[in-house]
Amino acid sequence: MSTIPAAGPTASPSLKKPRRKLDAVSIVSFITLIVTTFLMLLPLFFMVSTSLKSKKELLKFPPTFLPESWQWSNYKEIFETLNFGQMYGNSLLIGVLTVVGTLISSSLAAYGFARYRGKGSNMWFMLMLSTMMLPYPAIMIPQFILFSKLNWLDTFLPLIVPSFFGSAYNIFLLRQFFATLPEELFDAGRIDGCTELRMWRQIALPLSGPALATVAIFAFIYSWNDLLTPVLYLSSSDKFTLPVGMSSFTSSRFRIPPWHLLMVASVLAMLPIVTLFAIAQKRFVEGIVLTGIK
Numbered sequence: 530m531s532t533i534p535a536a537g538p539t540a541s542p543s544l545k546k547p548r549r550k551l552d553a554v555s556i557v558s559f560i561t562l563i564v565t566t567f568l569m570l571l572p573l574f575f576m577v578s579t580s581l582k583s584k585k586e587l588l589k590f591p592p593t594f595l596p597e598s599w600q601w602s603n604y605k606e607i608f609e610t611l612n613f614g615q616m617y618g619n620s621l622l623i624g625v626l627t628v629v630g631t632l633i634s635s636s637l638a639a640y641g642f643a644r645y646r647g648k649g650s651n652m653w654f655m656l657m658l659s660t661m662m663l664p665y666p667a668i669m670i671p672q673f674i675l676f677s678k679l680n681w682l683d684t685f686l687p688l689i690v691p692s693f694f695g696s697a698y699n700i701f702l703l704r705q706f707f708a709t710l711p712e713e714l715f716d717a718g719r720i721d722g723c724t725e726l727r728m729w730r731q732i733a734l735p736l737s738g739p740a741l742a743t744v745a746i747f748a749f750i751y752s753w754n755d756l757l758t759p760v761l762y763l764s765s766s767d768k769f770t771l772p773v774g775m776s777s778f779t780s781s782r783f784r785i786p787p788w789h790l791l792m793v794a795s796v797l798a799m800l801p802i803v804t805l806f807a808i809a810q811k812r813f814v815e816g817i818v819l820t821g822i823k
Contacts, residue, residue, distance in 0.1 A: 541626060556644045580604075580792035587788055601788070615767055617772040621801065622753040623688050630692035631699055631748040632741055638695045639703030640729045644715065654704075661697040665757070673761060687762040688755075688770075692748065706740035707733055728761045742812035750802055771798050 577688045579587065580603055607613050642654050678685045710733065718728045734741070756772040763769060775798065778791045806813065 533562045565637065576792050576795055577751065579789060580683060580796050581791055584789060596774050603789050603793050606789045610790060611774055612766065613774065616771045617768050619768060620753055620771040623685055624749045627692040627744045627752040628748045630689065633700035633745060634695035636703050636734060636741065638700045638731065639707055640702045641725050642700065642758060643707035646819045657697050682762055683764045683768065688758055703740050706737055710736055742809040746805060746813055748770060749805060753802060759786060
């Protein structure tokens, strides 16, 4: 009767995984990464910790690292102090529509610049890129006059409609990606009788997931954090967005700014961006790599 050799110490040395040798450079790099990660997460930790402290504890010096008594009621109080839910919904609505408008308009313009080669196409592309050098204050006044004549003041339209006309940065980013798609795919589409609009929708867009995800994340973050445009065009409190509402915490309305509520608002405002990045992280990293964004 044969015996089965015991596993573990009696196993053949050739089956053992080779151990990685840790040199001094690896150890120093590892420690540096840990320290850097700790320093990067420290403000986030204090933001969450402060959001769970009481008003009395906020005035203590030196500040406490963890709350002495966890004030979970702060998260309920912010919805009672301000019209926080309405502001949150307004920001979400504007952010989603801005992403939709940006993806449609920028991808259409980028497809045209990437797939068509004609006389003066490079000149028009460079002219479009030159608009990136225009600072927003240079177009702020004429844009405000235009929207006031259209009776769009105190509405969401000035915050949403411009995104449906594309932006130079997003067009440039998508154009770089569309230019890498094989021309044979579009030749095959033309042979099958596809129109250019159908090739944009059924060939270019399905193959451009990473670039589209990158543009969507950038557009949503810009819209979500935008403070200047809502301040310019919105005057009714029921139309305020989240940045406008959060800025009111430091206004004269409060004799002492309620920092614990401001930190609660910051934590809640961070959630959509973190969720969006977690969902599209893989696509976002691929888009950064493929389009060469630095």
